[in-house]
Amino acid sequence: MGYVAKLFPPYYKYPVLVFLFCEFVYSAFVLAISEAYYKSAALILPIAYRIFDDTVKKNKPGFDWSPEEKEILEVYKLQMLFLWVISAIGVILCIFVMIPQFFDFNDKKGNPSHLCLVRRKLAWVMFLVIAVYVVVLGIAVFWAWTDGGAASKHFHTHFEGAEKEEIYITELEEAFDCESDDDQEVAEVTMCWEKVNKTFISHTWLDILFIAYISGHILVFLSLPFFNKKLFKDDDDVFIDEPASKLLED
Structure with a gap:
């Protein structure tokens, strides 16, 4: 059986487990990042919008804030939400497909074998x-990556240039569950500055997610033929017998 043919079903359980494990790890990583950044954006943006609107009303020189600029930040929040939802589905999907791989299934002759060798149509499904999930996840990652960190720069530029009244400082402190130094001037108050600075995902993290998606999927997929063969036998030496292996040659 050729290298190219082994890239596709039917599979022994080993390439399925290898691919799904890597997919699970990547999806869980994306899930953790996108969830954190979405929740942070959902907390700070409503307050930030009021700060920006208030600054505009005060006619601060050099400060511009328009509906179009607000849309940039809203799109960013939508990107993080999309990544969060898709990656969460992926984590569940990987677990759902991996579990059956740990069980034995009998072929037509009653010999124990692997699920994808015995149920070819199911293997293709x-x-x-x-x-489809990998493609949709790729679209979500690419969409977020095309932002290039612009939303982060856009937010911080406006936030640093805006006038922050004490009422907004208090709202930020309550939202992020932190405290500022009341003895400092308003302009010098940190206002949970570290948390505010980490509200938006950086260009570096977007690059990491995108490069990991491209390189990781290519490398893992191309390695499948090396695992798509009989690697181990059970104690009775019949876990993957000859009739099951011949299914790959049909």
């Missing part, structure tokens, strides 16, 4: 479902 699972392959297509995972493939």
Whole structure:
């Protein structure tokens, strides 16, 4: 059986587990990042919008804030939400497809074998479902990556240039559950500055997510043929017997 043919179903359980484990790790990583940044943006943006609007009303020189600029930040929040939802679905999907791989399934002759070797149509269905997920996840990652950190720069430029009244400082402190130094001038108050600075994902993290997606999927997919073969046998030496292996050659 050729290298190219082994890239596609039917599979032994080993390439399925390898691919899904890597997919699970990446999806969980994206899930954690996108959830954190979405929740942070959801907390700070409503307050920031009021700060920006208030600054505009005060006619501060050099400070511009328009509906179009607000839309940039709203799109960013939507990107993080999309990543969060898709990656959460992916984590569940990976677990759902991995679990059956740990069980034995009998072929037509009653010999124990692997699920994808015995149920070819099901193997293709699972392959297509995972493939669709990988593509959709790629679209979500690419969409976020095209921002290039522009939303982060856009937010911080406006936030640093805006006039922050004490009422807004208090709202930020309550939202992020932190305290500022009341003895400092308003302009010098940190207002949970570290948390505010980490509200938006940076260009570096977007690059990491995008590069990891491209390189990771290519490397793992191209490595599948090296795992798509009989690697181990059970104690009875019949876990993957000859009839099951011949399914790959049909």
